[in-house]
Amino acid sequence: MNISKRIQSVPPSTIMELLTFAAKAKNQGKKVYHLNIGQPDIITPEGFLKAIREYKGEVLEYALSEGLPELIEAIRKYYTNYNLDFKNDEILITNGGSEALLFTMLTICDEGDNVLVPEPFYSNYFNFSKSVGVNINPITTLAENGFHLPGKEEIVSKINDKTKAILFSNPGNPTGVVYTKEELEMVADIAVEHNLWIIADEVYREFVYEGEYVSIGTLDKVKDRVIIVDSVSKRYSACGARIGSLASKNKPFMEGILKLCQARLSVPTLEQLGAIELYKTDNSYLKEVNEEYRQRRDVLYNELIKVPGVICKKPSGAFYIVAKLPVKDADHFTKWLLSDFDINGETVMPCPAEGFYQTPGLGVDEIRLAYVLNTKDLSKAATILKEGLETYLKLNK
Numbered sequence: 001m002n003i004s005k006r007i008q009s010v011p012p013s014t015i016m017e018l019l020t021f022a023a024k025a026k027n028q029g030k031k032v033y034h035l036n037i038g039q040p041d042i043i044t045p046e047g048f049l050k051a052i053r054e055y056k057g058e059v060l061e062y063a064l065s066e067g068l069p070e071l072i073e074a075i076r077k078y079y080t081n082y083n084l085d086f087k088n089d090e091i092l093i094t095n096g097g098s099e100a101l102l103f104t105m106l107t108i109c110d111e112g113d114n115v116l117v118p119e120p121f122y123s124n125y126f127n128f129s130k131s132v133g134v135n136i137n138p139i140t141t142l143a144e145n146g147f148h149l150p151g152k153e154e155i156v157s158k159i160n161d162k163t164k165a166i167l168f169s170n171p172g173n174p175t176g177v178v179y180t181k182e183e184l185e186m187v188a189d190i191a192v193e194h195n196l197w198i199i200a201d202e203v204y205r206e207f208v209y210e211g212e213y214v215s216i217g218t219l220d221k222v223k224d225r226v227i228i229v230d231s232v233s234k235r236y237s238a239c240g241a242r243i244g245s246l247a248s249k250n251k252p253f254m255e256g257i258l259k260l261c262q263a264r265l266s267v268p269t270l271e272q273l274g275a276i277e278l279y280k281t282d283n284s285y286l287k288e289v290n291e292e293y294r295q296r297r298d299v300l301y302n303e304l305i306k307v308p309g310v311i312c313k314k315p316s317g318a319f320y321i322v323a324k325l326p327v328k329d330a331d332h333f334t335k336w337l338l339s340d341f342d343i344n345g346e347t348v349m350p351c352p353a354e355g356f357y358q359t360p361g362l363g364v365d366e367i368r369l370a371y372v373l374n375t376k377d378l379s380k381a382a383t384i385l386k387e388g389l390e391t392y393l394k395l396n397k
C-alpha cells in the first residue's frame with residue numbers, strides 16, 4: 001500500500017527538528033523565549049466559556065451544516081463595521097479559517113490548476129493546495145520594500161490558463177504587511193481582466209497599527225469574485241475554538257461549497273454558541289488588544305534594527321515581523337541560539353523563514369518573529385536576540 005502522491009508532495013514540517021533543539025536547551029535548564037509560533041497569549045473573552053458552561057440541552061445535536069443562524073447573523077452585523085454588506089445566506093461557518101481555505105480550494109480549483117500567492121506566505125497555503133493537487137505560482141515580495149506587492153506586469157506574468165485565483169492574507173502572515181487601497185485596486189483590476197477569484201484571508205483584520213485598513217471585499221468591481229476567509233482564532237484569542245467562516249456574494253460558489261459543508265455535517269455546536277458571545281464582546285476589548293500588540297511590535301522592531309545589516313521595514317499589521325539578517329543561514333543561526341548561546345541561562349527561538357517561500361533559495365537568511373509575549377518578556381527576548389545576533393556575527397566573520 002502507498003500513500004497518495006498528493007500527500008507525498010507535502011513536505012514534512014521543518015519546525016519539528018528545531019523543536020528538538022529547543023527541547024534539548026530546556027533539558028539543560030535554559031529558558032527559551034518562543035518567538036517562533038503565532039499562538040497569542042491574550043485572555044479569551046469570558047463570554048465564550050460562560051455560554052458553553054450554561055448550555056442546557058440534553059442532546060448535543062448536529063448544528064445546521066451552514067452554521068448556527070445566530071452566529072451567522074452576528075458575523076453579518078460585525079461585517080457592517082467594515083462596510084462589508086453580506087446577507088445571511090452569503091456567510092457559512094467553518095471549522096476554523098483552515099477548513100474555509102481547504103474547502104475554497106476544492107470548490108474553485110481542479111487538479112493541476114494553480115493560484116497566485118504573494119511569497120513569503122502562510123505555509124499552510126502550500127500544504128492545503130498541494131494536498132488537493134493545486135500548485136502555487138508565487139509572486140515574490142521583498143524585505144527591502146516591506147513585502148508590498150510588485151507592479152502589475154510582474155504579477156500578470158505569473159498568470160497562465162490554469163490560474164484560477166489570487167490568494168493572500170491581509171494583514172499578512174508571516175510579513176505583517178498591510179496592503180494599501182492602491183495595491184488592492186491593482187489586484188482587483190488583475191482579477192477582473194483575467195477572470196480570477198480573489199481569496200482574501202482577513203483573519204488579522206483588527207491587527208492594524210497605522211494607516212487605513214481596506215478589505216478588498218469593499219471594492220465594487222470584484223464583489224462577485226471575492227471570497228473572504230475569516231476566523232475567531234486571532235481576533236478573540238480563541239484558536240482552540242476552531243470557528244471560522246467564509247463570505248461570498250457568488251451564488252454558484254456558495255452552492256458548491258455548501259455541498260462540502262453538508263458532507264462534513266456540522267461545525268461543533270457548543271463552540272458556535274461560545275463564538276456568538278465573542279462577537280458581542282465590547283469594542284474596547286479589540287482596541288486594548290490592538291494597543292498591546294502595537295507596543296509589542298515597537299519593542300521588538302526597535303531592538304532588532306539596532307543591529308547593522310538587518311533589513312526590515314516596520315510592519316503595520318498582524319503580529320509578525322520578517323527580517324533579513326546579515327547571516328548565511330538563518331536555520332544555522334537559530335540552532336546556534338538554542339544550543340550555544342544564552343544570557344543568564346535564557347535564549348530565544350525565532351522561526352527561520354525559508355519555509356514561507358516556495359522559490360528555492362529565498363528566505364534562507366531571514367527569520368520570522370511572532371510578538372505574542374507580554375512586553376516585559378518580549379523586551380528581554382528582543383535583547384537576547386540582538387546580542388545573540390551580534391555575537392554570532394563576530395564568531396562567523
Ligand SMILES: *Cc1c(COP(=O)(O)O)cnc(C)c1O
Binds near residue numbers: 203
Ligand atoms: C491562523 C491563520 C489561519 C487560520 O487559523 P484557524 O485557527 O484555522 O482559524 C488562516 N490564515 C492565516 C494567515 C493564519 O495566520
